[in-house]
Amino acid sequence: ETQLKGKDFITLQEWTKDEIDTLLDVSFDLKRKFAMGEPTPYLRDKTAFLMFFEQSTRTRNSMEAGLAQLGGHANFLDTSTMQVSHGEVAKDTGIILGSYGHAIACRNCVWEIGNKYLRSLANHAKVPVMNLQCDLYHPMQGIADLMTIKEKKKETRNLKVSIIWAYATSHKKPISVPLTQALLFPRYGMDVTLAYPEGYEMPDWVIEQARENAEKHNGTFKITHDQDEAYRDADIVIPKNWGSWVTNQDDAVIDDLLESNKHWKCTEERMALADDDVMYMHALPADRGNEVEDSVIDGEHSIVFTEAENRLHTAKAVMTLTMGGK
């Protein structure tokens, strides 16, 4: 029997496949119960603290609505109003919030700081810590993406999944959504292709881990710098512009990146190279017009709103299993 109470949710790489399968089972069950209007008071009188260093639409609201539906309380914390903004360390915040409630969830995407901050919370808090996105991982998005793929395609083995990005941040910065997908999808037997312009590589440890995951679970993993190759015969395409992350760069640097890579765009023409039943996925928010044509994101192959909706059910499953249970 899988026992997940108290387990941190920082990266899916630290969850076994059995544990992730349990998460998916519970997510589907909670989705069905939500559709039926069945009450799900699994976390009555429990509180989770949601610390946000950055903005959010999906993550914040799926957590807040989700915990209300589970009978508990989500306490939203804008970190600019907390003593962390005056230098209080993660250790002290973790110990204290952990003594007030039943979980701490945190979004801190600051490069080379975010994941360390979460680890420090987790090392000191006596309650589970959930990653709402850091500089390395976005497991809440990853599990919702996996749920959506299973829901739509049923069988995940041998699906050709292309994760495509361009004009991201400055070079050599890993990006949490494609990084999470690159590690997770090969564990479900998918044939994963990463496609990006040269110079936008993920760190070697990610590539090594993704290859290892593929070998272990009969998936495949490859890299291309040719967009058309990534789209050709793909069952799923996940193209994303990570320009929104370029918050601390000069405008001129951003403009250069946008200009030199603006052909990295999801178009109807490229979608026509893919399988007839190809699915277009995107974590959202999307940079409509620049990274994707409206006719694609609003078209028949797009499943972005199911993907976003599933954030609710998977967030509820993570909270139910790590905060509730025996």
Ligand code: CP
């Ligand atoms: N996909 C995602 O994490 O969206 P938000 O930034 O709106 O939470």
